[in-house]
Amino acid sequence: MASSRSLLLPIGLVLSLLFIDAAISLSLVSSMVAFLHTYGGGPFPIEGPFESTFLLAGEPAHLVVNQGHTTNGANGTVLVLVGFGGCIALWLERRSRRKYDRSSPAFYVWALIVFLSCLLTLTALIYTFVETSKTGSQEIDYSVARATPAPAHYPNDRWTPENWYAAVLELPLVSDDDRRVIQHNLTLMRGWRWNLIPMFLLGFALLSLVVLELLRLRRRSTQKVPMEEVLA
Template sequence: MAFSLSLLLPIGLTTFLLAVDAAISVGLVSSMVAFLHHYGRGPFPVANPAGSYFLLAGEPANLVTDQGHTTNAAGGTALVLVAFGGMIALWLERRSRKKRDSSSPVFYLWALIVLLSWLLTLVALIYTFVETSKTGNQFIDLAVAEANPAPVKYPDNRWTPENWYSAVLDLPLVRDNNRRIISGNLTIMRAWRWNLIPLFILGFVLLALVALEVLRVRRKDTQRIEVVNPVLPSK
């Protein structure tokens, strides 16, 4: 007989929502990486006060990208190990409960993976927002940029891709096409950073549901053992 009041259905639904959001996260970060490796390298013509222009390298000398790698790892873990792995774990769990009226060891292993995945998402969330805040409120000095034209990279400060291209848009870019493409990709960079919040929330909800289910099953097993092997009163 299957356990009553099972949380497997809400767990499955939450896992599906997490998979969708994780896929969005991976897709957005991958889009940013593709931009950085191709169009984002520049160079971009920038007007100077003399009425001419100079070429600005597409990336600064000190570009920080580790937060993007961490976010991609968090999204990939949630998508592959938690979501796809969860489909297998939940299928095996339902099968085990129907056949043996007991829980599958794979389900407990998956519960541990859910916890580790959520912790990784938490690290990515904190790291990304802290790094973005630390490197924010900066601007590109036009004189320094003109003194270091492409292929030389802008030497001052540390930059996340989001903060760098936001500062690039504040410059008098010569080509509107450059501004349009950078602006569109800047929106993508901001989107994957903010998407960490729903990824974190969904991961927490899933973790809470899985933890409640594990505790419920444990309690059910304990009650069944007490029924089968009652404790006899001492004489």
């Protein structure tokens, strides 16, 4: 019985798409981190009663950022271990099949890394959306914000960066430049959160192709199909 065609080519194509998507995600998270450490720290002038103003510290007292660290961990795993590691593993696999008529151990190690990476991405996806949902219905109490002069941080509740700056935009900001910069960076924050969905789907597609190729290799070893058919 002839074996099915090799899946190494589609594996390589999906790997390329996943690598690009992870690079985009990493750049979006990095832009958020840069914003938090520079402009996002404020303070922002807010319109008060009787044409007065007060300053709001750019970050709250209880800022939640672990979901960003988890996402960056998933991004780094995809880029380094799955991406660069995958290029090496696929090269060794093709070389081993052509030269030694057998599969490379590196391909099996890489398959395990792809599985763990997919789990990590799923964890980041769930964690980020749950944390954002838990803190998404909050509003900044105007009276508390007024009574908390900068550089003191707004003391109420826990906030993700995305939800905090969305709430800041609901306040009467004095500067249109502040509003424009915050809105731009808020869009980037929402972008990396939603980008976790295609990153997980691509990771799952890659894992599925790798598993199918491993099953094909197992059938080939059981049926003793010539390596020429495996490379077809």
